[in-house]
Amino acid sequence: MSKPNREKLKNDINSVPTDVQPAAITLDGAVVTFSEGETIYDVAHRHGIDIPTLCYDPRLDAFGGCRLCIVELEGTRNPVASCTTKAAPGMDVRTATGEIEKHRKVLLEMVASENRELDVNPLRGYASQELTALVERYEARTGRFNGKRSGASNTVDENPFILRDYDLCISCYRCVRVCAEQEGDYAISVMNRGFDTQITTEFNGILKDSACTFCGQCVQTCPTGALADKKALRAVNLPGEIEKTRTICPYCGVGCSVDMLTKKDRLIGIHPAMDGPANQGALCVKGQFAFDFVQHPDRLSTPLVRGGDGQLRGASWDEALDRAADGFRAVREKYGRHSIYGVASGRAPNEAAYLMQKFIRAGFGTNYIDNCSRA
Amino acid sequence: MSNPLIDMEKPDVIFCIGTNMTECHPVAATRLKKAVARGAKLIVADPRRIGLVGLSNLYLPIRVGSDVALLLAMAHVIAREGLIDLEFISNRTTDSEDFLEHVRAFPPEWAETITGVPARDIEVAALWYGMADKAAIYYTLGITEHICGVDNVQSLCNLALMTGNIGREGTGINPMRGQNNIQGAGDSGALPNNYPGFQSVTDPANQAKFNRLYGADIDLEKGVTKVTALDLCGEQIRAMLIDGENTLLSDPNRAHCEHALRSLDHLVVIDIFLTDTAQLADVVLPAAAWGETEGVCTNTERRVQRVRAGVPPPGKAMPDWWIVAQIAKRLGFQGFAFGSAEEIFNELCSASPLYAGIDWDRIDEGAYQWPVPHEGHPGTPMLHEDKFENGRGIFTRIYYRDPAETIDNDFPVWLTTGRRLASYHTRTQTGRSQGIDYLLSEEALEVNPNDVQAWGLMDGGWCQMTSARGTVKIRVKATQRSPRGTVFASFSFSDVPVNILTGSGYDPVTHTAELKVCPVRIDPAEEQMPASH
Ligand code: SF4
Ligand code: SF4
Ligand code: FES
Numbered sequence: 001m002s003k004p005n006r007e008k009l010k011n012d013i014n015s016v017p018t019d020v021q022p023a024a025i026t027l028d029g030a031v032v033t034f035s036e037g038e039t040i041y042d043v044a045h046r047h048g049i050d051i052p053t054l055c056y057d058p059r060l061d062a063f064g065g066c067r068l069c070i071v072e073l074e075g076t077r078n079p080v081a082s083c084t085t086k087a088a089p090g091m092d093v094r095t096a097t098g099e100i101e102k103h104r105k106v107l108l109e110m111v112a113s114e115n116r117e118l119d120v121n122p123l124r125g126y127a128s129q130e131l132t133a134l135v136e137r138y139e140a141r142t143g144r145f146n147g148k149r150s151g152a153s154n155t156v157d158e159n160p161f162i163l164r165d166y167d168l169c170i171s172c173y174r175c176v177r178v179c180a181e182q183e184g185d186y187a188i189s190v191m192n193r194g195f196d197t198q199i200t201t202e203f204n205g206i207l208k209d210s211a212c213t214f215c216g217q218c219v220q221t222c223p224t225g226a227l228a229d230k231k232a233l234r235a236v237n238l239p240g241e242i243e244k245t246r247t248i249c250p251y252c253g254v255g256c257s258v259d260m261l262t263k264k265d266r267l268i269g270i271h272p273a274m275d276g277p278a279n280q281g282a283l284c285v286k287g288q289f290a291f292d293f294v295q296h297p298d299r300l301s302t303p304l305v306r307g308g309d310g311q312l313r314g315a316s317w318d319e320a321l322d323r324a325a326d327g328f329r330a331v332r333e334k335y336g337r338h339s340i341y342g343v344a345s346g347r348a349p350n351e352a353a354y355l356m357q358k359f360i361r362a363g364f365g366t367n368y369i370d371n372c373s374r375a
Numbered sequence: 376m377s378n379p380l381i382d383m384e385k386p387d388v389i390f391c392i393g394t395n396m397t398e399c400h401p402v403a404a405t406r407l408k409k410a411v412a413r414g415a416k417l418i419v420a421d422p423r424r425i426g427l428v429g430l431s432n433l434y435l436p437i438r439v440g441s442d443v444a445l446l447l448a449m450a451h452v453i454a455r456e457g458l459i460d461l462e463f464i465s466n467r468t469t470d471s472e473d474f475l476e477h478v479r480a481f482p483p484e485w486a487e488t489i490t491g492v493p494a495r496d497i498e499v500a501a502l503w504y505g506m507a508d509k510a511a512i513y514y515t516l517g518i519t520e521h522i523c524g525v526d527n528v529q530s531l532c533n534l535a536l537m538t539g540n541i542g543r544e545g546t547g548i549n550p551m552r553g554q555n556n557i558q559g560a561g562d563s564g565a566l567p568n569n570y571p572g573f574q575s576v577t578d579p580a581n582q583a584k585f586n587r588l589y590g591a592d593i594d595l596e597k598g599v600t601k602v603t604a605l606d607l608c609g610e611q612i613r614a615m616l617i618d619g620e621n622t623l624l625s626d627p628n629r630a631h632c633e634h635a636l637r638s639l640d641h642l643v644v645i646d647i648f649l650t651d652t653a654q655l656a657d658v659v660l661p662a663a664a665w666g667e668t669e670g671v672c673t674n675t676e677r678r679v680q681r682v683r684a685g686v687p688p689p690g691k692a693m694p695d696w697w698i699v700a701q702i703a704k705r706l707g708f709q710g711f712a713f714g715s716a717e718e719i720f721n722e723l724c725s726a727s728p729l730y731a732g733i734d735w736d737r738i739d740e741g742a743y744q745w746p747v748p749h750e751g752h753p754g755t756p757m758l759h760e761d762k763f764e765n766g767r768g769i770f771t772r773i774y775y776r777d778p779a780e781t782i783d784n785d786f787p788v789w790l791t792t793g794r795r796l797a798s799y800h801t802r803t804q805t806g807r808s809q810g811i812d813y814l815l816s817e818e819a820l821e822v823n824p825n826d827v828q829a830w831g832l833m834d835g836g837w838c839q840m841t842s843a844r845g846t847v848k849i850r851v852k853a854t855q856r857s858p859r860g861t862v863f864a865s866f867s868f869s870d871v872p873v874n875i876l877t878g879s880g881y882d883p884v885t886h887t888a889e890l891k892v893c894p895v896r897i898d899p900a901e902e903q904m905p906a907s908h
Contacts, residue, residue, distance in 0.1 A: 160810030184408030184430075213401065213796060214814065231810065245685035248672055248741075250665035250804070253552025254380065254402045255674025257741065260666055260685035267666055267686045277741045278380055278674055284401035285796065290808035293664070294686070298648055298807060300661035301690025312649075312659060317691060317701070324616075324658045325705035327641030331614040334640075341604045341612050344565030345619035345645075345695065346557035348662070349670025349682055351719040352695035353556070353563035354571060355711070356618055359699050360598075362589035363708040367567050367576050367598030368612075371560035372620040 025091040040082035040093055041069055049095055052104060052134050054111070055172035056083045057127075057221050059274075059281055060181050066111075066172055068104055068134070071095045079103070101138075108140035115224065116167045122242060123232040123261070124163075124225035126271045131170065131224045157206040161214050161230055161289050164199075164207075168226035171197045175218035175227055182282060187212035199226075216288035220272055220281075231289055232261060232269030240264040246273060249287035250347065254278055256287050267294050337364040344371040376676045378511065378547035379744065379756040384410045385545030388507035390418045390500070392442065392531070393517020393891075397426035398796040400515070400551045400675075407513075416507075418500050420445060420492075421517065422791055423821075423863055424856045433500055436858055439789045440521055440778035440892040441490040446530035447775065448486030448494075449501040450478040453537055458505030460539030467768055468536050474770035475537075481775075489775060505538055509545035516553060516793070520890040522779045524882040529771045536768045542759040552675035553794070555665075559673035562730070562745070563723055567598030572727030588726060590709055600886040605631070609638030616643045616702070618695055619662060621650040621803060627888040628844055628878030645698050648803050651869060662695045663688035669716045670694075671738065673745070676756070679733060680741035778892040779880025782860075786842060786894035788826075789861040792873055793891075802867045818871040819852035821863040822897075827853045830897055837900040840864075842876035842893050848900050849873075862897065866890075 022033040027044060034043045039062060044051050054066035064084035071082045074092035079100060082093075094100070112118060112135050120128055135141050154164035173190060176199060180186050187210045191198040201210035219227045240263035249256040249270075257276025261269040270291055274281040303320030304312040315323070331339055344356040353371060360369040383389075383406035396404040404427070411417050411430050419427045420435040420442070428434045437445055453459060454475050464471045483494035483501075490497075504510045512535060518527045531548055540546040552558050564571035574581040576597055585593055604612050605626070615636070626632045636642055636655045644656040647664040667688040673679050688694075696719055703711040713719050717735040724730040732747035732754075743754035759768075782789060795815060805811045820838060822830075832838050834853035839846055840862075849864060849871050857863055866873045880889045 160813050182405060184405055184412070208813070215401065243685070245683050246681075247666065247683045247685065248555065248674070248680045250555050252400050252402075253554060253557060253675035254400055255555065255672065255676075255678060255680055256402055257680070260683075262685045265686050277680075278676065278678060279402050282402045282405050285811075285814070286805060287402075290805045290811055291666070292808040293647075293804040293806075294666045295689070296648075296807040299664070299689045299692070300647060300649055300653075300659065301692055303661060303691065304649075304656075304659040306657045312654070312656075317693075320658050320660060321698075321701045321705055324643045324660065324702050327643065327657060328614055328616070328702070329706060331641050335611075335613045339611060339613040341599075341601075341615045342565075343601055343604075343615065343617045343620055344560050344563075346554035346560045347665070348560075348619050348695045349556060349668065349672050349716065350559040350563045350723060351670050351716045352618060352699065353560040353565040354719055354723045355696045355699040355703075355713075356616070357564040357566075357571070358589065358710070359616070359703050359708070361564075361570075361585065361593050362591045362710055363703055363706060365592050366594050367596070368604065369565055369598060370567050370601035370604070371557065371565040372554075372601070 023087075023089045025087050025089070025093060027093050028095055034087040038087050040071060040080075040085050040087050040091070043087050044071075044082065044093075044095055051082055051095055052137070053083060054131065054134070054170065054223055055174060057174050057178065060174070060177045063173060063177060066107070066170075068107055070100060070103065072097055072100055105138040105140050108135055108138050109142050111170050112140055113142050115170070120168065120225035120228075121233065121236055123236060123269060124219075124228035125222055126220040126274075127223050128225035128228065159207050159214070159230075161216065161285075162207060162219055163228040163230050163233065165226050165228055166199060168224045169197070169199060170224055170226075172223060173199075174221040174223065175199060178217045178221045183213070183215055183217050185211050185213055185215070188218065214285040214289065215283060216285070217272075217282065229269055235263055235266065235268035238263045238266060238268065240266075242268075244271070249283070251284075251286040251290070256283055258283065258287060267291060332364065337366055338368065340364055340366070340368060342369040344369065346372045376547065376549040376551070377541060377758040378544070378549055379676045380406060382511070382545055382547070382757075383407050383513075384413070386410060386415055386507070386509045386511040387545070388416045388418065388503050388510040390420070390504055390510065390512045391427055392420040392512070392514050393527075394513055394515040394551060395421070395423075395425045395427070395517070395793055396513065396515070396551065399553065399794050401796065403551060416503055418503060420500075422789070422858065422861050424858070433496060433503070435490070435492045435496055435500060437490040437492055439791045439861060440523075440889075441775075442518060442521070442527045443523055443530050443773055443775045444481070444486045444489040445492065445497060446527070446534060447478055447481040447773065448483045448497045449504065450474075450530075450533055450537060451481045452483060452498055452501035453505040453534070454478055456502065456505065458502070459537045463539030464537065467539075467763065468770060469767045470770040471537070474533060474772060477772045504534065504540075507540075509543065510538065510540045511546050511549060512540075513549045513551060515551045517891055519550070519882075519885070519887050521887075521892060522880040522882050522889045523776050524887045525884045526773045526776070530773050532768070533770055533773070536770060541768070542757065542761070544757070547757070550675070555674075556672040558675060558677065559671070562673050562727065564727075567600055570726070571723055572729045574728070585726075602881055602886040602888065605635040608635035613639060614641035614643075615639055616645075616699075617652065618645045618699070619647065621646075621652050627874050627890055629872050629875045630845060631878065643702070645695055647692070648807075650803055660698045661690065661692040662698065663692050667692070668694045670696075671716070671720050671735070677744045678741055679730070679738045679743050679745060681739060779889050780843065780892070780894045782894045786896050787860075788895050788897055790840065790842070790876065790893040790895040791861060791863050791891050792866055792877060792893070793863065795865050795867065802869075805867075817850065818864060818868040818873075819850040820897075821852050821854045821857045823857045823859045823861075824853040824855065826857075826859055826862075827851060831899045832897070833899075839898045839900040840876065840895050841898070842895045844878060845875035847871055847873060847875055862895070
């Protein structure tokens with residue numbers, strides 16, 4: 001995949017002002033500057049060098065567990081993890097020597113052979129393809145499952161949101177860390193070590209009995225699909241490609257950015273938008289999982305008018321709109337324009353509220369309009 | 376909010392009052408948790424032991440509806456200890472002398488008798504807030520849903536003004552909006568007193584502008600609020616157009632509300648479901664829902680963001696804007712020939728000084744927070760940085776008032792209402808999402824375990840709750856979240872219409888209903904009694 005971006009590196013070198021001496025390191029032979037606190041990984045990433053990672057999530061404190069991001073550092077005997085090593089002036093770093101790449105391949109082969117399944121469905125979660133993609137990149141598919149694995153799937157937890165398929169767990173602890181650092185919930189933790197490592201809750205129980213709020217953040221950061229979105233997985237067998245549409249969550253006023261997942265005309269799931277300006281990847285249970293209302297069978301799909309028998313019955317748009325307009329016209333004629341009132345929605349977009357107030361103001365010449373914020 | 380959401384990680388002291396943030400704004404709460412983890416001090420004032428209390432350094436368990444007393448006493452301590460920001464007061468505010476004199480009469484000992492919070496703790500809260508370099512206030516409906524909602528907000532402003540905690544990073548007065556586009560609905564002019572962009576309808580310049588823009592004469596007086604309109608139904612008000620609001624369940628005093636809507640000659644409801652309210656309508660028009668319509672929403676930090684369609688609406692459903700425009704056209708109204716949401720949004724931008732510098736294309740990535748006064752302006756993440764909109768910050772003399780109804784022998788228990796994490800408003804949306812029932816399948820009244828015992832109730836059993844307006848049956852849940860003498864329920868479930876009970880009074884200025892305070896009586900009810908409807 002992406003090799004160090006030489007063109008970009010050259011530009012960066014050229015853009016360094018000559019009269020000051022900013023802190024710089026040598027990265028794959030090119031001198032690049034860095035700012036205080038940046039890790040080698042950060043600097044490399046900024047310069048378009050794609051160092052592979054597994055336990056890394058840019059929103060979380062670096063953990064240094066998987067060792068996939070190792071780089072060679074001139075003057076040290078062993079390679080260092082680039083995600084935890086801070087850049088220091090004068091460092092000479094090589095990110096992809098033959099030695100390093102070989103080491104990565106071996107690491108990935110080991111991880112891959114511990115997993116029951118590599119080709120997990122992308123509906124499992126936002127990051128669920130990360131391990132698979134790296135195994136492809138490093139041609140590390142061994143085709144054998146050595147039987148040993150860290151973690152065993154939880155078959156007891158029947159919560160409707162999160163599949164806990166720990167057979168696929170590689171002990172990167174991203175789930176535990178996102179829950180603690182990002183969500184502040186500390187609902188899950190790690191039991192045992194080595195091949196016995198198991199992600200679990202307090203007292204080894206089901207999520208509902210833990211501090212879990214079902215925000216789904218652990219699902220979306222898991223790089224193997226060991227934690228998976230049960231609601232999205234309902235659509236595994238639906239035909240069609242998965243498509244994403246960027247929008248804003250329909251619930252509270254925080255305005256989290258999300259990607260709607262669709263297949264053909266079906267809404268099948270939600271991903272948090274990692275670059276959402278208000279949420280930066282965070283979501284809550286409502287935004288993550290409460291989307292079925294959209295395509296629910298109870299949805300109104302045709303206009304209704306009240307018939308002579310007092311019952312609501314289906315009608316064409318023409319009939320219903322005529323009825324709606326005629327009613328307002330009759331009331332205005334009989335009681336005057338101050339007898340008509342409009343209530344706009346706090347859920348519909350601005351265009352709806354704007355037209356509601358224009359309807360009342362431009363149409364009836366009054367300010368008899370409000371929205372539901374008082375409720 | 377005066378400050379952007381990312382600012383939530385930055386204060387030294389955070390004062391949360393009347394906000395159940397971990398349940399109602401969980402994503403915002405994650406930011407706050409980070410601030411606390413970083414060492415910020417968190418003060419929580421709330422009648423109930425809500426989730427935030429567990430994170431707090433200081434908890435002030437105030438009696439429902441006593442916020443003003445607490446805030447006056449905090450101002451008293453800040454003034455007494457000389458923690459006021461003299462420079463800020465003299466450069467940026469007016470009427471400070473009068474206010475500082477006023478608060479001398481309200482020491483923490485006085486507030487203790489009203490709020491039930493030990494004077495010592497009020498003292499500590501005031502010292503923390505007053506001494507912080509950066510102190511921020513967060514609140515939601517626990518502040519506004521009172522007959523003194525405006526007084527509560529003013530009291531918070533007084534605190535921020537006297538300590539200069541506004542207009543800087545990590546400070547501010549930050550109400551969190553409950554619905555995804557409640558901010559946008561106000562921005563767009565769906566208010567009886569303001570044109571789009573909060574331009575007052577009583578200002579002659581604005582009147583001239585909108586007469587010209589709309590080619591129509593518009594009243595020179597404010598309209599009435601929705602609450603007043605409901606009161607006038609069947610008399611002055613004869614027809615309503617309601618867009619997507621389940622008024623019957625969400626508004627206080629349901630019986631009154633239902634009677635009001637039934638007495639209309641003509642009711643048209645636009646919604647995505649046949650809600651209880653829609654069932655009363657003469658005409659129900661099916662709207663495209665979230666995920667099916669293009670548009671723009673504005674979040675609680677005034678960020679203007681695009682919503683997009685990913686799936687088609689069911690059957691004949693159409694976007695709300697299209698429906699309103701069609702009715703308008705049939706009435707012969709001019710200026711409704713819109714072909715897209717984009718055209719409407721751009722007209723809104725041209726009519727609103729707050730949106731003057733943005734348009735449909737420019738907000739594509741959600742990079743702007745209003746005001747954006749002209750093209751090329753970067754937007755305004757933080758309000759009041761150099762000056763207040765109206766020149767100077769004004770201190771207001773506030774007096775404590777009792778809630779509209781207070782407990783007595785007939786109704787000896789405080790009921791307070793709110794929302795829960797896994798449900799949202801009247802559950803027309805969350806109630807129809809698979810799995811949500813797993814977390815929250817029915818409403819239950821939260822009662823302190825000692826009260827459960829004292830009142831002869833059973834945890835998990837049923838009780839009958841009565842106010843001056845009605846009775847509901849509801850399951851009992853014993854929990855330490857409720858203090859003794861105060862119970863809590865949400866209004867989310869239609870089989871437990873808690874808003875039959877509420878509605879004792881309204882804020883005289885905003886007409887926001889006092890949903891947070893309602894004296895009730897609680898009696899045991901038989902097991903397996905079906906919930907009343
Ligand atoms: S469940 Fe997923 S995220 Fe958690 S440790 Fe295992 S592989 Fe990592
Ligand atoms: S869903 Fe959220 S709260 Fe629950 S374990 Fe995952 S990250 Fe933690
Ligand atoms: S990504 Fe650096 S050690 Fe895992």
